[in-house]
Amino acid sequence: MNRRAFSHHLVASSALAGALACLSPALAHADDAVAFELEYTGDVLGPIAGANRQGEYLDNLDIAATFDMQRLAGWRDTSVFVHLLNNAGGAPNDRAGTLQGVDNIEVTQQGARLYEFWVETNIGAINTRAGLYDVNSEFYANESAGLLIAPAFGIGSELAATGPNGPSIFPSTGLALRFATQFSEHVSGRFAVVNANASVLGDADGVDTSFDNGALVIGELTWAGATSIDIGAWTYTEEQGDIRLLNGLGDPVSQRALGAYLTAERELWMDATAFVRLGVSDGDTTPYNSGWQAGLLFTNVAPSRPDSQLSIGAYQGRFDSKFRANQRDGGIDAARAETGLELTYSDQVTPWLRLQPDVQIVFDPNGDRDREDLWIAGLRFAITPFGH
Template sequence: MAFDASYTSDFFSNRRGGLERGERHLADLTVSATLDMEELWNVRGLTLFVSGQSNDGGGFSDRFVGDSFAVSNIDAPTASRFLEVGAKWGFGEDGEHGLRVGLLDLNAEFDVSDPRALYINSVFGIGQDLSQTGENGPSIFPTTALGVSLNLQVAPQWHWLNAAFDGVAGDPNHPKSTTVQLHRHDGLLLISELQRLTEGRVEKLAFGVWGYTQAAAHLTAEGSAHNHGWYVSADSRLGALDEVRPWRTSLRIGQAEEVVSDHDWSVIAALNYDVSRPIGREQSFGVAAAWIKTSSALRESAEDVDDYETAVELTWRAAVTDWLTLQPDVQYIIHPGSQRALRNAVVVGLRFDIIAPTFSW
């Protein structure tokens, strides 16, 4: 059995624009454990896993900025919850295929980008076109749902991922609890992603499609429609293959059904520079921008709504020790919440990451 723990602490201040000036401290404690059943009971390829999170200080964006994203990707209601609880079975000659069942985080496998993981704004973790969906969001932090996912290596460097999740994650009426409810009217969230992973210039190519089996209400008229969409992303390294290539890029484009979504298009671009100091501590600098288009349905149903919203983030992440990482951060939010009445916001912050060594027995 292996145990892991990490503590993330954010100090953010809205210096200008948005809803109002103000500061807040946010915190996230994550604890996870895995149990290798092959080693324990000789069940080949089977691993049990569980992870839980305790969050404090949520609501910074809602109180001070008014943006549609979340300035901090640990911004969540104060509560302790399970994020994932389930089993994974690796099968095939070398365990190249994988089946996961249980309470699952969709973003652990789908719409994942290593370069974009540097950034703190949640819009860079999973595209707004997908993260905005569902009655209580898709099965992602902080509220996950029962699901099953299948990862098949269909060819060298090619993986095909498919999953089905409960269409309503958790209980919308009790957002602070870990709740598993299965109702026929919830429907399912279905998602499929084809990936190409290499060690070349283009490290990862991904194309995903998703859709809900239960229809959602139109924003502007009577009736309903099934929300569905797609995304494509590419992560690359710049420079010759025989050189050290510290520059990394990421580009993502995604779309959702217009008549039931606040935002129907999103574009994300990121540029990172990864370096190591002479003592071997890793550092990463990055600048990223996310643009989301306001759907015509939202513009028709609400007043003083702008055509788009944009987040620009400049960040620097530095490992101080083997267990401590610091990350100063600056964000500029254009048209927060797509509301014309709100001025562009300037947000500054500092993140501390403390990672405990893995404990095994």
């Protein structure tokens, strides 16, 4: 990033921080029937080896509110959730030239969005959500991976790469109906039907209500114990185009997109938690036929810093033979996988400011064996006016 652009972003960040500080007293004293959340996240991130060494600044503003409709309107066991996003800045994922990305707040289309807007209520023992819904908020997610910045730790690449324009995850969601229930003390489950075309207010086409591309159907079972385990499966109601095979008219052959995944996490000792995630997919409609992520989260890293956290993680997206054949057709020495490692440290330096330095290395970036290892370094900061 050039000095002028970097200076401009610092001025903008300072102005926003001041505005958030002014807003916080008013929002903090809002009626208890409305709970507000506000966070500004900024990243300075870029390659330091293996690609053009140039940092990028990008940011993410989250404004969310949960409305207790029983207190506000007398609707029993009902709440409404609204989540707004604004994203701006550079594109370190594009600069790094990897397939799975290196920064989880980068977006393709910048600007403001209505990210989520759903109503939640209980129908007997079934908890229901309806509206614009982020699948990754409850499916294919584990808390101990949440500190890591690489996108693969958010949702497995073999699922993230599906759908006409990506599934209903950050930064664009789709209309959904989600059901959840508790079967026993340790076993719970959830099931969702989600518009395959993820599009919200702020996107070019606004909220899609047609379901012309069908729906993503996903289900997950959870065992909550000393080791927490999630087992999930997903598919689309409409077939999608094969990434290589063509029919007699020269169009992609239609294939069924489907997959399954498993996540597990366990507290190893007082301040350390381990996680592992495995996913598989058809491999016909995306570059990936499988993938995995694993890591450790340490809390209270420094005795004098109770909010300090350290996380180390590894991930791999494994490519299908069809994608590798496409790579070879393009003159690339195709690798079987793209693999990454990440080390990150986070500390709450004030009640409203969190700092997080981050280092990553990617092997065979873009699935190209001829590329040298890619090193990424950066700093994330998060401003939370209400405190963490």
